Amino acid sequence: MLANPLYRGTDRAVTLVLLRRFILFALLAGLFSGCSSVNSRQVVELGRFQRFYVERRLNENNRVDELIAAEIRARGHIAGSGPRTMMPEDTQVIVTYDARWNWDFKTYLIELNLEFHTVFPSKKLADAQYYQPSLTPKAPPDAVRELVGRLFRK
Numbered sequence: 001m002l003a004n005p006l007y008r009g010t011d012r013a014v015t016l017v018l019l020r021r022f023i024l025f026a027l028l029a030g031l032f033s034g035c036s037s038v039n040s041r042q043v044v045e046l047g048r049f050q051r052f053y054v055e056r057r058l059n060e061n062n063r064v065d066e067l068i069a070a071e072i073r074a075r076g077h078i079a080g081s082g083p084r085t086m087m088p089e090d091t092q093v094i095v096t097y098d099a100r101w102n103w104d105f106k107t108y109l110i111e112l113n114l115e116f117h118t119v120f121p122s123k124k125l126a127d128a129q130y131y132q133p134s135l136t137p138k139a140p141p142d143a144v145r146e147l148v149g150r151l152f153r154k
Contacts, residue, residue: 036132040150044125046093046116047152053091054081057099062107064099067141068114071148091119108137114147126151 052072056065065081072079072095079095080088087094093116100111110133116125128147132138138146 036130036134036138038128038130038146038150040126040128040147042126042151046126049092049125050077051088051090051092052077052079052095052116053087053093054079054095054097055084055087056082057097058083060099062099062101062109062140064097064109064112064140064144067144068095068097068148071141071144072152075148075152093117093125094119094122102133109140109143110137112140112143112147114151116151 052069054065054069054072069079069081084094096115096117098111098113099109101107102110110131112130114126114128116127117123118125128151130143130147132143137143
């Protein structure tokens with residue numbers, strides 16, 4: 001049986017419309033899936049300090065403090081982490097953070113705020129913010145690496 005030539009053009013038109021919609025959807029999904037915001041502000045050059053201590057949040061169980069301390073150590077400084085009561089006496093800079101996690105079939109980091117302060121007197125040296133409310137967020141080590149990297153640039 002031969003195909004009716006009257007329906008042939010309609011099938012192509014429908015196929016083109018569906019293809020255009022799929023391409024538009026794919027482009028929009030690509031644009032919105034990787035949107036992130038990273039801001040940093042530095043009052044004093046952090047490179048002149050050697051001993052850092054990352055204060056562990058008591059209500060945070062994802063070990064972000066250890067990621068931050070490891071990233072600072074990777075840049076050639078002395079860094080530790082834990083509760084504030086365990087901070088060594090020779091610490092020069094205290095690093096505090098606030099991490100916001102979300103759960104959508106898996107737990108992921110949606111926001112991270114870092115602040116660097118002198119020990120005594122407590123003066124802010126620098127801060128940084130990471131925010132990524134998307135379907136495909138960065139892994140926490142990558143987010144920490146980007147934030148600390150921005151603060152320790154020369």
